[in-house]
Amino acid sequence: MNIENVAKTQLDTRLAKAKPIKLGWSDDETERIASALNELLANYQVHYQKLRNYHWNVKGADFFDLHEEFETLYTEANQNIDEIAERIRVFSHTPLSTLRDYLEHSAIKETGTDLTAEVMAREVLSDFRILLGYLVSVLSIVSEHDDAGTEQMIKGYIKRIEKHHWMLTAFLAK
Numbered sequence: 001m002n003i004e005n006v007a008k009t010q011l012d013t014r015l016a017k018a019k020p021i022k023l024g025w026s027d028d029e030t031e032r033i034a035s036a037l038n039e040l041l042a043n044y045q046v047h048y049q050k051l052r053n054y055h056w057n058v059k060g061a062d063f064f065d066l067h068e069e070f071e072t073l074y075t076e077a078n079q080n081i082d083e084i085a086e087r088i089r090v091f092s093h094t095p096l097s098t099l100r101d102y103l104e105h106s107a108i109k110e111t112g113t114d115l116t117a118e119v120m121a122r123e124v125l126s127d128f129r130i131l132l133g134y135l136v137s138v139l140s141i142v143s144e145h146d147d148a149g150t151e152q153m154i155k156g157y158i159k160r161i162e163k164h165h166w167m168l169t170a171f172l173a174k
């Protein structure tokens, strides 16, 4: 076999030099997906900071339980945030990246530091409900556009949050 006949790349010269080929969605479609993901991202970021707040400032008889549980939750939220932002980059869009943007776009609102352990747990439960609303709305948009990658990611978050929701609800049950 003549080595000179072996192709160096499966792309022909024109394609090899062209810009990277876009994913199979129109600009309108990626705009819709990215903007739904950005709304979710903003809510997640505010939720994340609330969990850090509560991890640091929780007091009382439930300190050890909640201090640790809030850490578990913010560690998971932190990973999800990174994944959501990078998914937005996959579509060549820009993730919201400033605290100002997060506060402006988030339906989840910040609270102070001096709350009872029970109110902190109730705040987190309420955040979960808000996040689930955004997750379901992202899911419906991405399913409509056959975006299986985002769909799988979001379904995983929904399942985890539903489990955390159950556990915190059980913790609060009297």
Ligand SMILES: [Fe+2]
Pocket: 055, 071
């Ligand atoms: Fe800590």
